[in-house]
Amino acid sequence: MPREGKKDVLLGTLDLLILRVVSSGPIHGYAIARRIEQISEDVLTVQQGSLYPALHRLEKKAFITSDWQTGETSKPVKMYTLTVDGNRQLEEEKKHWQDVSNAVNLVLRQA
Amino acid sequence: MSVRWINEFRNWVTALFRKDTLHDEFHAEMEQHLDFMIDDLTRQGMSREEARKEALKQFGNVEFLKEDCQASWGIRIWDDFVNDFRFAIRQLFKHKVHTAIIVLTLAICMGSNTTAYNLVVKLVSKPYDYADADQVVLVGKKWPKLQGDSIGQVSIPHYAFLEENTESFSSIGFVADGNFFDLDLNNSTRRVATDKITAGVWDVTGVRPVAGRFFSQEDVEQSSGKVAVLSEALWRELGGEDAQIVGEQLRLDGESYQVIGIAPESFYLRYERADVWVPRVFKPWEFQPDQRNNHSFSVVAKLKSGVSHDQANQRLRSLYESFLEIHPGDRLEQERTGATFGSVDINVSLTQGLEQIGMAFRSIQFVTLVVLVIGCLNVGGMILLKGYARIQELAMRKAMGASVFRLARQVYVEIVVYFLLGGAFSILVLKAAFQGSQLVQIDDIPWAGEWAIDANSLLVTAAIALGAALLTGVMPLVSLLRRELMEFIKSGNRSMTGSKSKHRLQSAFVISQVSLSVILLIMAGVLIRNLNAVLQKDVGFDREGRIAFEVPHPKYRFGEGEEDYRAKVLTFQERALLSICSIPGVINASTTNRIPIDVRHMNHSSFSMSHYEYEEGEPEATALRLVTRPGYFDTVGTRLILGRDFQETDTHQTERVVIISQNTMERYYQGMDPVGLSISIWGKDMKIVGVAEQVQDKPFFMEFDQYTIYFPAKQWHDLSNGQTTFVVHTQGDSEQQLASIEKAILEVDPKVTIDSITFDDVYKGATFTQRLPMIMTALFAGLALLLSSLGLYGLISFTVTERTKEFGIRMALGAGRRNILKRVMGGSSWLIGCGLTVGLVVSFLVCSQLNPVFSDVNTTNPVTFVGVIVFVLAICLFATVFPAHRATRINITRTLQY
Structure with a gap:
């Protein structure tokens, strides 16, 4: 449930954010959402309704893989890892985002 | 990019097969997500119970989320399809009557239409399945004023002229069909249908041999025409591949031929399938100008690429003009009948006249x-x-x-x-x-x-x-x-x-x-x-108990010419007739040169009459020639309206006599008694001794517009079509009679071949x-x-x-x-x-x-x-x-x- 002052992740950037978070090392779904919220200082929020379809979509595209690991708790947890393809995709999307945000900033500044 | 696509596809397929696992994993993952949420909430100070409630509230509907995830995998479409399919099958079983009606209807519809379509294509639209059949044409002579556009046969001088001037054709071939050979099988003789053709036919039709090869012009010259190609059917009959027939010698009509190849079952040239193809070797006299009225041969040709049918026909018309310059004597015929060369698509030719x-x-x-x-x-x-x-x-x-x-x-x-x-x-x-x-x-x-x-x-x-x-x-x-x-x-x-x-x-x-x-x-x-x-319709003859036995008398055994005919053919006929008549149950027997209503052996001659002058431009009447022995009319049940039947005394030494058909009398002898008047054929005068009831001579599917003239067998040696047809009127079991009559003929001459058929079967064939x-x-x-x-x-x-x-x-x-x-x-x-x-x-x-x-x-x-x-x-x-x-x-x- 989004709270006051929080924004849903900008359309189209969720994949980029997920790839970036996963690139830091194996991580499970809930943690991905929390990390995005933490790092954005609670500005961005990721609902499970968009998080899991996105994760499955990226997994199908073979940008990330998953495996069940027994971690801190006794239950196995589904952990996601970036693949080589995913890394390449992350670089591409990062560059794309840079270009777009630079362009948008340029317009905002000079218009 | 393509590797990515392959990876994605592989993952999709794996997902399809791991659907159940995916389902379980999804639920486990959601469970895990909830656990983390509850942990977080408890840490914020909620009780375990409250935290669980709050987490569930925040999480929302799991099923929606599951569907979205499945959509991500792309397996929902598949699932839906499977569901639809299952639903359809359930519907089929639920409404059994309706399913049965729809399925039965579809089966009958598709089945019957396909059958009919195939039948029509095979019999009418595309009877020949040569390679490039649309470029293969039947070339011939046509008489537009008499027969419209239908293409007739040509003579050997015509063919020779066409072969020399083949600008429109890439290849041209000559076909003399409907011949029969006696194939010597050591202890028996088998009659084989033979087409005599030139090597060009193989090029025109583009057919490929099943085994061996087809003959070329060189083969023909080197072997003096003694090479043969067998049909696949005959080849199998003789033992097929195992018998190693290709390369061996076969005796056809007493002469040795080397088998060099086998033609496929689907190959045929004219109406009837041949068993054997041998080269047609021309003798010098066959090219003489006086042979140009013997229109007994077919010519097939393949159009050069880029040449249309119209262009070919135009060229053929002008060729006939050049032909007339060499043979100015034919100008008269051309004026009267519009005669010229023409061609027609081979697949149209078969049914054109029919x-x-x-x-x-x-x-x-x-x-x-x-x-x-x-x-x-x-x-x-x-x-x-x-x-x-x-x-x-x-x-x-x-x-x-x-x-x-x-x-x-x-x-x-x-x-x-x-x-x-x-x-x-x-x-x-x-x-x-x-x-x-x-x-x-x-x-x-x-x-x-x-x-x-x-x-x-x-x-x-x-x-x-x-x-x-x-x-x-x-x-x-x-x-x-x-x-x-x-x-x-x-x-x-x-x-x-x-x-x-x-x-x-x-x-x-x-x-x-x-x-x-x-x-x-x-x-x-x-x-x-x-x-x-x-x-x-009354066909003018009786079928009941009538059987025909066609017995060829090949030249190699019966010779040719008048002397041989009298000594060998007539003697054989008389002895066979005696033998047949002595069989119990045989009422009557005689001979002819063709079976009534049969499609084969249709030879015509034009005639003139002593009392009748053809008007200017009126075409001469032509008649189908029948050669019979005395008793023929009684045997087949045809009435004589006027006059008498032939007698044993009508021989080569007595006056030439003929019997004419009813329609001849009705057309040319209105109100007169034709008996005793004379008729002229090939410049010879003959006396009419009788008039026979009208007989349906040709099959119903052929135009019947001609007359019939009967000739006595003893007076003509060259009208027999190379065979004798015994017609026998029997009583009792036809099958049994047929067998005993065949036996009787073979007793007279064990080396002849006999093709027997009841009139009923002939009629069936003619009325198909x-x-x-x-x-x-x-x-x-x-x-x-x-x-x-x-x-x-x-x-x-x-x-x-x-x-x-x-x-x-x-x-x-x-x-x-x-x-x-x-x-x-x-x-x-x-x-x-x-x-x-x-x-x-x-x-x-x-x-x-x-x-x-x-x-x-x-x-x-x-x-x-x-x-x-x-x-x-x-x-x-x-x-x-x-x-x-x-x-x-x-x-x-x-x-x-x-």
Whole structure:
């Protein structure tokens, strides 16, 4: 449930954010959402309704893989890892985002 | 990029197979997510219980999320499809009667149409399946003023001239067909049909040998023409591959030929299939100018690429002009008959002169087309009704958010399932049709040979029916789109009694189905009556107990020339006749040179009469030549109207005599007694001694416009067509008589070959163009009737089933069985009446147009019409009574319970 002052992740950037978070090392779904919220200082929020379809979509595209690991708790947890393809995709999307945000900033500044 | 795509596809496929695992993992992952959330919330100070509640509240509906995830994997479409498929199968089993009707209709439709199409293609449209058959032409001489566009045969000097001037053709070949050889099989003799051809024929037809090779011009020269190509059938008969026949010597008519190759089964040149092909070697005298009137040979050629048929014909016309410059004597004939060279597409040539055949088979195709339309109506109608029966359900689903695409897909999956089943069953129908075609002796048609199913035509028929089904299948959806959903949902019980638009459509289906079957049946009736009328015609000879034995007398054994004929052929005939007549049960026996009504051995000569002067431009009369022995007319049962039969005393030493046919007398001797007058043929005068009753000499499918002249066998040595046909009138068992007569002939000369056939079989072969369409039309009309009664039954019973609740209420309120019966029957009989009327009016209009075509019968004869009306009414009654009866047998409490 989004709270006051929080924004849903900008359309189209969720994949980029997920790839970036996963690139830091194996991580499970809930943690991905929390990390995005933490790092954005609670500005961005990721609902499970968009998080899991996105994760499955990226997994199908073979940008990330998953495996069940027994971690801190006794239950196995589904952990996601970036693949080589995913890394390449992350670089591409990062560059794309840079270009777009630079362009948008340029317009905002000079218009 | 492509690697990514492959990875993605591989993951998709894996997901399809790991669906259950994915499902479990998804739930485990959600469970894990909830656990983390609860942990977080407890850490913020909530109790475990409260935290769980809050987490569940935040999480929302797991099922929606699951669907979204499945969508990410792309396996939802597949799941939906599988569901649709399952649903379709369930529907099939739920409505067994309707499934059976639709599947049966489809099977019959596809099966019968494919059969008919293949038959017509094989027999009429494309009898020759040479490589580039559209560039292969039959070249010949034509006489436009006498025979229109049909291409006749040529002489050897004509061929030689054409071969020298082949600008339009890339290759040209010469065919002398219908020859027979005695094949020496050591202890027996087998007669083999032989085509004598030039090496060019192999190039023209582009045929490939099954084994060995075909002869070239060099082969012919080096072997002086003593090489042979065998047919695949004969090759197998002699032992096939194992016997190593290629390269061996065979004795044909006493001479040795080297077998160099085997031609495939599908290869044939003219009407009849040959067993052997040998080179035609020309003798120098055959090129003499006086040979140019011996039009006994065919020429085939292949057009050069880029040369059109018209261009070739133009070139051929100018070639004939050049030919006339060399032979100015033929100018007169050209003025009179318009004679010239011409060519025609090889696939047209076969049926060009046989219009009746083409017409008969096209009418079959027409009838099957009507069957297809009725079939489409059936399938379309049933699917439409089913669609409307479910319209409320569809409306409800749409209201709940299902897309039209999703609903349409479900309808279509169901239709496709029907078609798959129908297609599978149509194979059975096709098999039955092929077996059936053997029963009607399709093999008797000389050039039919083997015919196979062409998959394309099956697909085309399936596509047409599928189109009809898809079109009707989408109609309920269209009404869904057009109108307010609520209207359908609210209408609730009202749809039980049938909505207006559905009712209109259903009526249209019943009416068109009834009227189409009426039209088809009446057309079939007229066609069958017409064909039957032809069969009832008096052919001028009797068939009962008559058997013909064709015995060739090849030159190598019987010699040639007058002396040999008298010494060998006539002696053989006399001895054989004596031997035959001594068999108990033989009433009469004689000889001729051709079997009446048979398609073979048709040689004509023009004649003039002592009392009759041809007018300027009037074509000379030509007559079919028959050479008979005394007693022939008695044996075959032909009456002599005037004069006498030939006698043993009519020999080469006495005056030449002839017997003329009835139509000759009627045309040229009106009011006169021709007996005693003289007739002149080949410049020789002969005395007419008798007039014979008119005989149907040629098969019915050939134009019969000529006269017949009979010659005594003892006076002519060169008119026998190289064979003697013994005709025998027997009593008792034909099979047994046939065998003992063959034995008697072989006792006289053990080395002759005998081809025996009863007159009944000859007649069957000669009338196949009448019998086959008759059988086929009757068969297809029967199928159409079956289909439309199935359709009617389906439509009416469906409505009755739908109205079960209504009937239940009516009966609960006190309506009697009779009342219900009347209600069901009343509704349908009005529709059937409409259909009958429409059908009768249309067929009356069509039939009155047909009168001039079918001159033999009155096409608007009330008998056919009344018969059809009674028949269709009976079928309709049958189709309504059963559902109506069922309607009155319903269990009131049960029907109202649900």
